[in-house]
Amino acid sequence: MYLQNPPVPPTPPLSVATVSTGYVFATNDTLKLAVKVWCDKDARARAEREYGHISTWNTSQVTSMQALFRDKTDFNDDISTWIVSNVTNMDYMFYDAPVPSISP
Numbered sequence: 001m002y003l004q005n006p007p008v009p010p011t012p013p014l015s016v017a018t019v020s021t022g023y024v025f026a027t028n029d030t031l032k033l034a035v036k037v038w039c040d041k042d043a044r045a046r047a048e049r050e051y052g053h054i055s056t057w058n059t060s061q062v063t064s065m066q067a068l069f070r071d072k073t074d075f076n077d078d079i080s081t082w083i084v085s086n087v088t089n090m091d092y093m094f095y096d097a098p099v100p101s102i103s104p
Helices: 028-038 044-051
Strands: none
Touching: 028 044
């Protein structure tokens, strides 16, 4: 059927190849609790043991991030790989918190 080798499938876009592969958050409340623990300097090690580094968290099943980082004034971690395609509410997500770093 092919004159030579079969065609090579296209390489997926970079955003697909670098998606979060860590702890899967099945509920909004679980993510909210994890962020609260992560942002507590005294409890961060516990959060990392339980959920992994925040940059690897899989948020693909989360539908609300409302006020998720509200008043978390020390937060500045990279969450650029978080999957937010199912999120329908980001109201006040970074209210009174710095906007986090986003890697190019």
